[in-house]
Amino acid sequence: MAKTTTSNHAGAARQRGVTMNDVAKHAGVSRTAVSFVLSNRENASISEETRTRINEAVQALGYRPNAGARALASQRSDWYGIVTEIVTAPFAVDIIKGAQDQAWLDRKFLLIAPSDQADAVGPNQGLEDAATEKLLEQRVEGLLYAATFHRGVHVPETAKEVPTVLINCFDADGKLPSIVPDERAGGRTAVERLLQAGHRRIGVINLDPAIPAAIGRLEGAREALADAGLELDPELVVPGYATADGGYEAACHILDRYPQQDRPTALFCLNDRMAMGAYDAIKERGLTIPGDIAVIGFDNQELIAAYLRPKLTTVALPFEKMGALGVQTLAALTAGQPIVADQQLVGCPLLERSSV
Amino acid sequence: MAKTTTSNHAGAARQRGVTMNDVAKHAGVSRTAVSFVLSNRENASISEETRTRINEAVQALGYRPNAGARALASQRSDWYGIVTEIVTAPFAVDIIKGAQDQAWLDRKFLLIAPSDQADAVGPNQGLEDAATEKLLEQRVEGLLYAATFHRGVHVPETAKEVPTVLINCFDADGKLPSIVPDERAGGRTAVERLLQAGHRRIGVINLDPAIPAAIGRLEGAREALADAGLELDPELVVPGYATADGGYEAACHILDRYPQQDRPTALFCLNDRMAMGAYDAIKERGLTIPGDIAVIGFDNQELIAAYLRPKLTTVALPFEKMGALGVQTLAALTAGQPIVADQQLVGCPLLERSSV
DNA sequence: ATGCGCGAGTAACGCGCGTTACCTATCTGG
DNA sequence: CCAGATAGGTAACGCGCGTTACTCGCGCAT
Numbered sequence: 002m003a004k005t006t007t008s009n010h011a012g013a014a015r016q017r018g019v020t021m022n023d024v025a026k027h028a029g030v031s032r033t034a035v036s037f038v039l040s041n042r043e044n045a046s047i048s049e050e051t052r053t054r055i056n057e058a059v060q061a062l063g064y065r066p067n068a069g070a071r072a073l074a075s076q077r078s079d080w081y082g083i084v085t086e087i088v089t090a091p092f093a094v095d096i097i098k099g100a101q102d103q104a105w106l107d108r109k110f111l112l113i114a115p116s117d118q119a120d121a122v123g124p125n126q127g128l129e130d131a132a133t134e135k136l137l138e139q140r141v142e143g144l145l146y147a148a149t150f151h152r153g154v155h156v157p158e159t160a161k162e163v164p165t166v167l168i169n170c171f172d173a174d175g176k177l178p179s180i181v182p183d184e185r186a187g188g189r190t191a192v193e194r195l196l197q198a199g200h201r202r203i204g205v206i207n208l209d210p211a212i213p214a215a216i217g218r219l220e221g222a223r224e225a226l227a228d229a230g231l232e233l234d235p236e237l238v239v240p241g242y243a244t245a246d247g248g249y250e251a252a253c254h255i256l257d258r259y260p261q262q263d264r265p266t267a268l269f270c271l272n273d274r275m276a277m278g279a280y281d282a283i284k285e286r287g288l289t290i291p292g293d294i295a296v297i298g299f300d301n302q303e304l305i306a307a308y309l310r311p312k313l314t315t316v317a318l319p320f321e322k323m324g325a326l327g328v329q330t331l332a333a334l335t336a337g338q339p340i341v342a343d344q345q346l347v348g349c350p351l352l353e354r355s356s357v
Numbered sequence: 358m359a360k361t362t363t364s365n366h367a368g369a370a371r372q373r374g375v376t377m378n379d380v381a382k383h384a385g386v387s388r389t390a391v392s393f394v395l396s397n398r399e400n401a402s403i404s405e406e407t408r409t410r411i412n413e414a415v416q417a418l419g420y421r422p423n424a425g426a427r428a429l430a431s432q433r434s435d436w437y438g439i440v441t442e443i444v445t446a447p448f449a450v451d452i453i454k455g456a457q458d459q460a461w462l463d464r465k466f467l468l469i470a471p472s473d474q475a476d477a478v479g480p481n482q483g484l485e486d487a488a489t490e491k492l493l494e495q496r497v498e499g500l501l502y503a504a505t506f507h508r509g510v511h512v513p514e515t516a517k518e519v520p521t522v523l524i525n526c527f528d529a530d531g532k533l534p535s536i537v538p539d540e541r542a543g544g545r546t547a548v549e550r551l552l553q554a555g556h557r558r559i560g561v562i563n564l565d566p567a568i569p570a571a572i573g574r575l576e577g578a579r580e581a582l583a584d585a586g587l588e589l590d591p592e593l594v595v596p597g598y599a600t601a602d603g604g605y606e607a608a609c610h611i612l613d614r615y616p617q618q619d620r621p622t623a624l625f626c627l628n629d630r631m632a633m634g635a636y637d638a639i640k641e642r643g644l645t646i647p648g649d650i651a652v653i654g655f656d657n658q659e660l661i662a663a664y665l666r667p668k669l670t671t672v673a674l675p676f677e678k679m680g681a682l683g684v685q686t687l688a689a690l691t692a693g694q695p696i697v698a699d700q701q702l703v704g705c706p707l708l709e710r711s712s713v
Numbered sequence: 714a715t716g717c718g719c720g721a722g723t724a725a726c727g728c729g730c731g732t733t734a735c736c737t738a739t740c741t742g743g
Numbered sequence: 744c745c746a747g748a749t750a751g752g753t754a755a756c757g758c759g760c761g762t763t764a765c766t767c768g769c770g771c772a773t
Contacts, residue, residue: 040731073729392762
């Protein structure tokens, strides 16, 4: 068996790289032949015998291709870059997860670079430019931009040298394809669920009314109510800071404002953090969930929704799916295929738990 | 000004790469000269004049170095790889954040590959091997392994071809350097804080007693008590599932077991999720936090700790710092420097909020 | 005038691999 | 017996860059 006894041995590759040449020598063929069998070339005329001989040599030497050299020679890197503030503000990590998984499936590598776009036009505007630049230096085949919350962003000019897809955000001026949650449908889903449970008077704890999430979700809520022949009472829509405290205060406001018979029987909280605060307000008043007041959230922040008592029914933001779809879209773009639409909406599924 | 009027123009690099050769031609020098000024070579004798001429050419053509080619030629990739289940189970993302930031500072690139080690010896044991292999194909200079929770792991053999550091986990058999939280000191910190607030009878909601986190934190708790001349009453240590429900039940158990005068006045919950459940149990009984019962957690899961009412005082797991330290250690290793210790403990700082 | 050192730069090799063009031996049909 | 096809390869170029060795002109001491 062991021909070359002492020197190299499977798994114990020598320090600096076994190359194709080594494999070729070991197998007694040309390097070209090795390259052909390793890349599974179609019209390669290599006899079955030498093919196996080469494969054995690969095993024996523990050969491992050099991705960089391959990229240089083939002019394709198999890398996508994603620049995201998620690394800096870990809320929607699932975007990365989804993208990562999909990339892995496609045998692509995802290079992750941090961005500070969160501080918008702030002082470190330069950072994401640097990130983009670094990624382009790696000759990524495409770029992804991901935001922690749905909003408009400004993409560095240089990014446009390469196919680019936006995830959970959209290009303020340009025409870059983007993947965003279908906030409107999500809002509709939430309210429909409450209506279905028999609620007719529904309080809404709103977010900053200017952001896409608030606009869309509220619109969806109105639609659902309209379908049921109801209207959204403006007095029942109270804004809150997007925190538990904000939710608590908003909930107090709603609960204390009306005599019991006029009090809403359900609360649609536009995010789970506020729902968390609303829980406290409700419990404080000796009311039960969902018996006296049903609560439905939005976002499906697992750490909150799955651990509140009772567990929170909520509408999920499809981060993971958006990430995956982003990579798929990018793959299509880099392959020269036309994309489906400029802006792809991803549905927000309802997660039934116990608060409705 | 504009000499070459039509063709290339800043920012609008032609599709497939401006190379050093182009820059050299544009500046009327050799490619070597360009290489020298771009890499800021020490003993390069390049006149100030040609130096600026070259830099101008770089600007004018929008030249961008090709990282792959550079890596190939220089035999250094400037890449670290991190394989982690965090991508699949995003709990300790801050490890990635810390590592990423530090790598960025060091001008290194962090390649992130997913692992499924969470299911230990499960069916997809192969995945992380594949991940490691992929990273090695990229010729990363070093490898990081990160786990979502502190525990022993098994590292693929192939990883040992390259400097490797473990974060938030340790090598069961081998001698790989690792970075882990100082659980013992953290446990001590928590209990000392309670003692300082005057509590003498402290209940502990434990985790699975076999995991390093539980072992260490409990040991620290004992030490702190011993320092105060107290002992940990075994009856006051009740195990719980690491969830809110688990914490709820354990807290009920403790609170209902004793008459008021014997009841503990403080609860040390070994993680924040269980503290979340404990809150409910306490509130349900009409008790206040921290008035009747003080609560201290562990982990500092922001989404929980910062949003509970009252906000939860807790001991933080230093994920970000561990990530950064991991990269620093790796940098030292790859530079051939000896490392400080085989296992580096990172302190767990107390985060004062309002529950004690 | 000669030699020597130095500033300023260049030619050329190699990194590991994909790829194209070519080459040789063997078989087939006429 | 020979043209041509086909199986089974190989030589050699280039990808973009780092790096070493070398060249060339010039000032200065001998």
